[in-house]
Amino acid sequence: MTTPTESPAVRRLDDWDAVDLSALLDDYGSPLYVLDLERVRENAGRVRTAFSGAEILYAVKANALGDVLETLRDEGVGLECASAGEVKRALAASGSGADVHYTAVNPPARDLDWVVDAWEDHPDLTITVGAEDTIDRLEERGYDGRLCLRVNPGIGAGHHEKVQTGANAKFGVPAERAVDVLTDAAERGFDVVGIHAHVGSGVSSDQLDDHREFVSRMGDLAREVSTAVGGLEFVDVGGGFGVPYREDEEPLDLEAVADATREAIGEIDATLTIEPGRYVVADAGVLLTEVNTVKEARDTLAVGVDAGMTTLLRPAMYDAYHPIRNLTADSSTTDGNGGHTSRETRPQTVTGPICESGDVFCTDRRLPASERGDVLAIGNAGAYGYEMANQYNSRPRPASVVLEGDAVRLARRRETFDDVTRLETEASAPETGTGSDGNADTDADREAHNDHDTR
Numbered sequence: 001m002t003t004p005t006e007s008p009a010v011r012r013l014d015d016w017d018a019v020d021l022s023a024l025l026d027d028y029g030s031p032l033y034v035l036d037l038e039r040v041r042e043n044a045g046r047v048r049t050a051f052s053g054a055e056i057l058y059a060v061k062a063n064a065l066g067d068v069l070e071t072l073r074d075e076g077v078g079l080e081c082a083s084a085g086e087v088k089r090a091l092a093a094s095g096s097g098a099d100v101h102y103t104a105v106n107p108p109a110r111d112l113d114w115v116v117d118a119w120e121d122h123p124d125l126t127i128t129v130g131a132e133d134t135i136d137r138l139e140e141r142g143y144d145g146r147l148c149l150r151v152n153p154g155i156g157a158g159h160h161e162k163v164q165t166g167a168n169a170k171f172g173v174p175a176e177r178a179v180d181v182l183t184d185a186a187e188r189g190f191d192v193v194g195i196h197a198h199v200g201s202g203v204s205s206d207q208l209d210d211h212r213e214f215v216s217r218m219g220d221l222a223r224e225v226s227t228a229v230g231g232l233e234f235v236d237v238g239g240g241f242g243v244p245y246r247e248d249e250e251p252l253d254l255e256a257v258a259d260a261t262r263e264a265i266g267e268i269d270a271t272l273t274i275e276p277g278r279y280v281v282a283d284a285g286v287l288l289t290e291v292n293t294v295k296e297a298r299d300t301l302a303v304g305v306d307a308g309m310t311t312l313l314r315p316a317m318y319d320a321y322h323p324i325r326n327l328t329a330d331s332s333t334t335d336g337n338g339g340h341t342s343r344e345t346r347p348q349t350v351t352g353p354i355c356e357s358g359d360v361f362c363t364d365r366r367l368p369a370s371e372r373g374d375v376l377a378i379g380n381a382g383a384y385g386y387e388m389a390n391q392y393n394s395r396p397r398p399a400s401v402v403l404e405g406d407a408v409r410l411a412r413r414r415e416t417f418d419d420v421t422r423l424e425t426e427a428s429a430p431e432t433g434t435g436s437d438g439n440a441d442t443d444a445d446r447e448a449h450n451d452h453d454t455r
């Protein structure tokens with residue numbers, strides 16, 4: 001177990017060793033995702049210390065790599081899943097359904113089929129539903145296991161400005177309906193265990209009032225529901241703990257968030273549950289990429305690299321800021337570790353190889369003047385990095401390596417061009433006999449391939 005003293009609140013891109021990272025790129029090729037499992041442990045350890053007594057579920061969608069899930073199970077952290085595919089990975093890492101939650105958002109029939117099937121072997125898994133339809137659909141499948149209700153807390157005006165109302169309506173049952181819905185579910189034989197909400201938009205130190213308001217509503221609701229259904233096991237207030245992406249941004253004061261959470265929720269006869277995703281993995285990962293083109297553009301130096309929006313989507317999708325460092329320039333300094341290069345700095349626009357104008361990692365950012373062949377590191381790439389990678393432009397996804405102490409391991413190989421066309425090739429191959437297609441793992445998987453099923 002990691003103690004907070006060994007574990008700074010943030011690991012900055014400058015804290016990584018430039019020489020060691022560059023060596024990884026030499027060994028494994030470019031672009032390359034690197035994830036430090038020790039840092040994942042440290043982050044989980046800080047969450048556990050701050051929120052002592054709370055149940056911690058890691059939101060798998062931030063980074064679903066098996067090594068991450070196994071590391072976190074080892075640290076006593078449970079797993080929060082957004083799809084049947086994630087439940088499958090969580091059960092593989094966990095071996096048991098205890099501490100595995102499936103939060104079903106408009107769940108496709110094949111997801112429900114698969115999870116209900118898995119529940120028969122893992123009766124202690126928990127399903128969180130965000131619509132009465134989902135309860136009906138579970139009942140139709142014979143599910144009467146652990147049920148949690150996701151509510152839409154409809155929280156304060158200040159918050160609403162940042163959250164699209166339309167998108168918001170998608171998540172959860174309006175909080176004022178929760179007692180009725182859960183009373184009914186309990187009467188129908190479901191094992192009602194909790195209530196849940198994930199507000200989503202990032203808990204930050206200067207938004208603690210919004211967080212308090214939200215959590216206190218959850219506390220009130222928990223007391224009401226508890227009386228109605230005869231007790232709850234947990235109250236889940238979701239994730240969204242922010243990390244500093246900008247070099248000058250302060251890290252989140254996790255102790256302050258934990259104190260505010262405990263105080264706001266009030267007296268509850270239930271476990272407090274939280275679901276951090278980003279916070280656990282973001283600063284444990286970097287993306288390495290090689291410069292292949294440097295040209296003087298009209299107002300900036302345009303720098304082309306071999307990673308793009310298909311490798312790391314956040315800048316293109318959210319205008320997200322990620323720190324960028326020139327490892328080759330930094331390696332030529334004596335310590336190779338955040339030391340400053342003698343290269344002059346210039347405003348640069350770093351762009352990828354995808355035919356889209358949004359394929360840009362930064363615009364006019366001051367960096368040491370790039371040269372062809374330099375290795376750049378893009379920081380805070382551990383969360384929502386590889387998970388959002390895709391094959392647009394028929395571009396194979398990169399490899400991922402994990403670090404654990406001094407050990408380095410290839411955790412996921414680089415895709416090949418054949419991987420990009422594999423499904424097409426299989427589709428045009430002659431049909432083989434039933435059950436030998438090598439894809440469907442279970443009968444449920446096979447049945448779930450029916451696309452017209454809207455149950």
Ligand SMILES: *Cc1c(COP(=O)(O)O)cnc(C)c1O
Nearest residue numbers: 059198239240241275276277278
């Ligand atoms: C995405 C998600 C989280 C984690 O969000 P982070 O911002 O990564 O902490 C937690 N709970 C649910 C239900 C989610 O969908």
